[in-house]
Amino acid sequence: MNTAGQIVRKDLRRFWGLAALATGLMALDACNGYFGFTAIIRPSPGLDVVLALIKWPVVFLFVVGLVQEDAVGGTQAFWLTRPVEPLGLLGGKLAVAAVTLVLPYALGQAGLACAIGSSAPVAFFIGVEATGLMTAVVVAAALLGALTRSLLHACAVVLGGLVLLLLLLALSGQIDARLVDFLPAFSSQISATTRLVAGFGFGLVGLLVALQAQYRRRRPAVTAALVVGTAVAAFFGGGYFPLQLVAEPSPPAAPARVAPAAPAPGVAITLQGPAYEAGFSRFYDRQAKRAADRRFVAVPVQISPPEAGRFVSLKTATSALTYADGTRRTFARVNSGVSENRMALAALKAALGLSTGPRPNPSYSSRLNLFSLDPAENPVPPTRPARLEVQLGFTEFAYAVEAALPLARGATLTRNGETWRLDTVRFDAQGQLVVEARQMHATSLLYPKGRARPDRQFSSTFLHAVVLHNRRLNEFSIGRSEYPRPAFDSGGFVAEQRLAHKFSTVSSPDPDKPGPRLDARWIADAELLILALHSSGDFTQTLTVENFFLRHLAESPPPFWQQTADRTQ
């Protein structure tokens, strides 16, 4: 008689309800990942998060119950005095978990990856990863179930473990620093992914060995020693693993860093006033191991892009002062911090062929950070007149259409391992059209190439623009971003972010006059365009200011709540 088979039949009959619930939740989560049910059901803030996470406690309860159905500890279990092989019993329990948890989860995640356009190898490795993850959860829960006498006992142990974990995390800063100093392996050339995979593998094998020892009714000290040994093996085995299993993700395919269409001197910069101390920021210097307050010196400027609709962003400034006696004082590069929102809207309108405003070449007032004064390294403010030369680093951006979708709920576009899907298209009470789109992609730790890189990020929702385009009239309606939500990743393999926009009027050629309101007829001929800002290149430009000086600087940095006191000249 096959013991495992008999146990599988018995336990499936016993736990069909919980098994169906766990499997159903996993299937629902996978389907929700594609179809986005939770976005349709309102109000649903965080419902998808709940749906993604709720399966784990259910899996835990199911596995602990499954194991405790035939108790491993004690002397009262029915199976102990029947011809039931311990390993057959364990095999049966794991087979039930494999059929009801591991397999559905792996298939669901791999299927979801396929559905959103991942390649076959990526979907395969996601299936492998999902199998490993769920197997580890099942084995850990099974071991906990085998070591405890009741569900309540198991839950208490989990809570105790969480408290311990929090304590460890609280100490982790010191622990990390000491370990990094202590373990040379952490500075080896083996990839972090390999270490993670190796540590995970050692941990999983160790948990299985401890579990079978518990089923074979070894002394409790043996199981305890195996659990501790597993933790040590996972930690050190992963840290010192000598073979490269998975390569570090190759550098991302850089977007085309081509020279911009019209390089410097394309940007006109006009000083609007004297330099001033623009506050300070506290920096932690890792090498010097000290925190220092850096005082920024800034100047108000007016920036005009080379032509309307071009979006240039000032990123860095590197300053040098040349005094009359020929001495020269240089400063470290600083982030210049120029506001760019209005320029982005103008760039979007230009990209869509809309009027950018009455002035052909709009300009924007902003603050230009010139340099910083570090009290330790560069404490003396430049109070003597000098010639200031600032090398400004610019990045030029351009909008590109990422997706064009029919304006209908459920419309889907899958391309290059990524899927866009419209979950919501409806009018709200104010008569505005609400459109919610989801962007999804799958990543794999075991296949860190191309678009499946595990560190792949969505571009920020703020760098997206969503536009309705009426093809018949060639008119546009620019959406206003609503409750932008950061990318959501519940520890699964498919990440998503949502872009919700409201549309009320057709964009007018004259920015000062609102266009006509959207109506059903206009919308009937509309499609949805999703655009994203992409860097199209970097360039530098030098700004020269003669006779530059600061009258005085504050004796000491102001408190942090007085960051931008204008106290110069």
Place this chain on the structure above:
Amino acid sequence: MNAIVCENLTRRFGRTPALQELTLTVPEGSIYALLGPNGAGKTTTLKLLLNLLRPSRGTARVLGLASTALRPADFRRIGYVSEDQLLPEWMNVAQLLAYCRPFYPQWDDALAARLRKQFDLPSDRALKHLSRGMRMKAALLSTLAYRPELLVLDEPFGGLDPLTRDDFVHGLLELAGDDRPRTVLLSTHDLDDIERLADHVAFLAESKLLLAEPADALRGRFRQIELTGTAPAACAAANRPAAWLGWREPSPTVVQFVDSSYVGGRTEAALSVRFPGARLEVRPMTLRQIFLALAREQRAAAQEAA
């Protein structure tokens, strides 16, 4: 041939001795009762024999195998029913039998059906909805149906009403020929039913074995003795044989005690010599009475030692 042989079997839980130096032999074909008060070590003995616990010292052989080497397959020859066993109570009787059947190649469906009818067990009600007695019967049914060579029953009558207990005992006694397990070892402190069931008994008290022998021999050598018309002073405590238990003097002219080494005729003659002129009354004892006499003696000795 012996079904079970224990030699100096000892088990401690920390510093507390649960069983001390148990040396015992259970002959094959016997119905062997392990008697003793609560905490005497009966259940520990059974769990040691079935390899549910490991002995601290000593050895035991069960059906010719070292108890510590018993493997799951050996439980095809051994049946175990205990009052504190965790049955799969969500199953009904039919499901329990269907679950157990594949584990035993020798499973007898006809015997199972016959026993189910005899025990009057409903097949469609979950075990958790059955009375305690019914659950015990179901457990016994799932054990007898594969004709174990050795049946171990741990407190099978605990908490059962007299009618169910009677059904249970009858269920065992009425099994004929091969249907009946060759050897039965049961532990109990409930002695009423052991009288007609057991042919061997062992008494455990304070985790030690007091005696172990065939029930008939035990009943044969224990007698309640009453002497009337003699002065108790005629037999001071120091002069009494160790085999005399529970010495009582209910009145100045009456003495009662239990003789644990009674030999028909010879005992009467010896007492006539020792207590001349006394009227002698010798009454046979039930196992219950023997057990009580032994337990009281043990308790008194323990109190004296303390």
